[in-house]
Amino acid sequence: MPVPFSGGCACGAVRYTCSEEPFVSYACHCTECQKRTGAAFGISIQVPAGGLAVDEGEPKVRRRVADSGNEIDVRFCGDCGTSVFAGGPARPHVRVVFVGTLDDPGWVPIQANIWTRSALPWVHLDPQVERFEMLPDFAKYFENR
Numbered sequence: 001m002p003v004p005f006s007g008g009c010a011c012g013a014v015r016y017t018c019s020e021e022p023f024v025s026y027a028c029h030c031t032e033c034q035k036r037t038g039a040a041f042g043i044s045i046q047v048p049a050g051g052l053a054v055d056e057g058e059p060k061v062r063r064r065v066a067d068s069g070n071e072i073d074v075r076f077c078g079d080c081g082t083s084v085f086a087g088g089p090a091r092p093h094v095r096v097v098f099v100g101t102l103d104d105p106g107w108v109p110i111q112a113n114i115w116t117r118s119a120l121p122w123v124h125l126d127p128q129v130e131r132f133e134m135l136p137d138f139a140k141y142f143e144n145r
């Protein structure tokens with residue numbers, strides 16, 4: 001995966017750069033991602049927290065309790081409402097970047113489908129891609145580094 005890469009919200013007020021390679025990338029079919037995006041699923045990459053820098057703007061924070069029970073702080077643009085990235089006290093070394101906000105999202109592979117128990121019935125899940133009914137244990141992806 002190419003680094004550094006950059007991205008931002010829809011209106012451009014919030015901009016970020018990531019200087020470290022993602023640990024893992026996946027499509028998330030949880031109900032929160034459906035609400036957050038207004039779409040069928042979210043696409044996320046997990047990156048080292050130290051590798052992600054906000055270059056412009058100051059994202060607002062919404063703390064929520066995930067389907068997993070973990071607290072997650074979703075960072076979003078206060079002007080246009082785009083959710084840009086998230087992180088939480090359960091895994092302080094990780095940030096979850098929402099792939100649709102990348103300047104070039106096309107290179108990001110889907111390594112897993114997660115929370116498939118709430119996937120919309122018409123969504124086609126690639127049988128070659130690992131799938132998890134709920135939240136996987138991401139530890140194995142971190143060990144590969």
Ligand SMILES: [Zn+2]
Binds near residue numbers: 010012013014081
């Ligand atoms: Zn914005």
Ligand SMILES: [Zn+2]
Binds near residue numbers: 028029031033034
């Ligand atoms: Zn989700």
